Amino acid sequence: MAKVILDMSRCKGCFLCASVCPKEVLTPSKELSSKGFGLIHLNEDKECIGCGACYKVCPDYCIEIIDEKA
Amino acid sequence: MNFKVSKHIDLNQQASWCPGCGHGIICRIITDAADKLGVGDRIVTVDDVACGQFGQYAMDYNSIMGAHGRVVATAAGVKRARPDALLIARPGDGSAYSIGIESTISCAMRNENILTIVINNSVFGMTGGQMSPATLYGMKTSTSPFGRTAERNGSMMDITKLLGQSDMAYLARCSVDSIANINKTQKCIEKALQKQMNGEGFCLIEILSPCPTNWKMTPAQSMEFIRNTQSKALPLGEFIDRGGKEA
Numbered sequence: 346m347a348k349v350i351l352d353m354s355r356c357k358g359c360f361l362c363a364s365v366c367p368k369e370v371l372t373p374s375k376e377l378s379s380k381g382f383g384l385i386h387l388n389e390d391k392e393c394i395g396c397g398a399c400y401k402v403c404p405d406y407c408i409e410i411i412d413e414k415a
Numbered sequence: 416m417n418f419k420v421s422k423h424i425d426l427n428q429q430a431s432w433c434p435g436c437g438h439g440i441i442c443r444i445i446t447d448a449a450d451k452l453g454v455g456d457r458i459v460t461v462d463d464v465a466c467g468q469f470g471q472y473a474m475d476y477n478s479i480m481g482a483h484g485r486v487v488a489t490a491a492g493v494k495r496a497r498p499d500a501l502l503i504a505r506p507g508d509g510s511a512y513s514i515g516i517e518s519t520i521s522c523a524m525r526n527e528n529i530l531t532i533v534i535n536n537s538v539f540g541m542t543g544g545q546m547s548p549a550t551l552y553g554m555k556t557s558t559s560p561f562g563r564t565a566e567r568n569g570s571m572m573d574i575t576k577l578l579g580q581s582d583m584a585y586l587a588r589c590s591v592d593s594i595a596n597i598n599k600t601q602k603c604i605e606k607a608l609q610k611q612m613n614g615e616g617f618c619l620i621e622i623l624s625p626c627p628t629n630w631k632m633t634p635a636q637s638m639e640f641i642r643n644t645q646s647k648a649l650p651l652g653e654f655i656d657r658g659g660k661e662a
């Protein structure tokens with residue numbers, strides 16, 4: 346299981362990562378950031394397969410994926 | 416596999432692009448493409464006074480803020496002065512095809528040895544979503560409120576039709592609407608940078624890119640618009656690839 350490291354301070358709540366995550370690890374939350382943007386939610390109970398799709402689509406460089414198998 | 420942004424992405428600051436803007440995705444792709452070739456330290460970008468200018472806050476390269484519509488010519492000049500640098504001009508569709516169409520065509524005709532990446536969101540993004548030459552037929556913008564028509568607004572710009580028969584080195588259209596297309600975009604940028612190192616000449620990659628704010632869509636809907644509408648009017652593909660052969 347890969348590990349998702351999120352920098353929430355950069356997130357603008359575009360939810361593009363959620364739209365490409367095949368495992369619902371990342372889903373929209375209803376929270377707002379201090380800047381007034383939406384925020385993504387990391388579902389710790391779901392298994393990240395380390396595909397990197399969220400990393401590739403995130404326009405604000407919030408996401409790092411560490412895959413122990415690598 | 417691990418995924419971590421390049422050291423050439425500047426995490427000490429943040430570009431003020433709108434949520435879901437394609438400009439940010441494309442800057443990440445550029446840095447990963449350059450890293451893949453191991454040439455990150457040689458890149459010089461020329462950014463345009465439009466939404467692309469915020470690339471200056473996203474990427475940590477030597478860069479020049481060119482005048483709007485003059486970034487392709489500026490990059491060509493820098494390349495002539497600094498042949499070892501790898502030049503990437505980054506105009507939008509308004510810049511490359513409207514105010515700057517002369518620079519784009521002239522640099523293509525001279526086969527200037529640079530890479531031009533046109534971020535095509537089919538509008539003047541920064542100034543409020545006005546119609547650009549690349550606005551699609553039927554598309555409503557702040558200056559084409561009833562939808563663009565050829566009769567009223569002139570023909571839609573398809574750069575592959577204009578430059579498709581020219582002697583430039585490489586011409587491709589890519590998109591960031593899906594992970595598969597994001598991966599292809601990176602491959603095309605790697606190929607074009609390699610061509611610049613080979614001295615092959617002018618490479619232009621147009622990338623279909625979402626502007627959720629001016630399209631008045633969510634970021635996810637914008638990706639669907641690229642998939643179902645924009646890329647139907649402006650097909651993806653490689654249109655010129657001379658592979659180093661003399662024209």
Ligand SMILES: Cc1ncc(C[n+]2csc(CCOP(=O)(O)OP(=O)(O)O)c2C)c(N)n1
Nearest residue numbers: 464465466483507508509510538539540541
């Ligand atoms: C010489 C000059 N004329 C006009 C402008 C105003 N202006 C700023 S951005 C822009 C259009 C931007 O459209 P595009 O090049 O497609 O970039 P986008 O913002 O959509 O990425 C214009 C006309 C300017 N900055 N400089």
Ligand code: SF4
Nearest residue numbers: 366393394396397399
């Ligand atoms: S790496 Fe793949 S599975 Fe893991 S969070 Fe990102 S998109 Fe989801």
Ligand code: SF4
Nearest residue numbers: 356357359360362403
């Ligand atoms: S893609 Fe990036 S900015 Fe957008 S919601 Fe996901 S983490 Fe936040």
Ligand code: SF4
Nearest residue numbers: 432433436466540626
């Ligand atoms: S106006 Fe459009 S192109 Fe400019 S930052 Fe916002 S979404 Fe991006």
Ligand SMILES: [Mg+2]
Nearest residue numbers: 507508538540
């Ligand atoms: Mg534009």
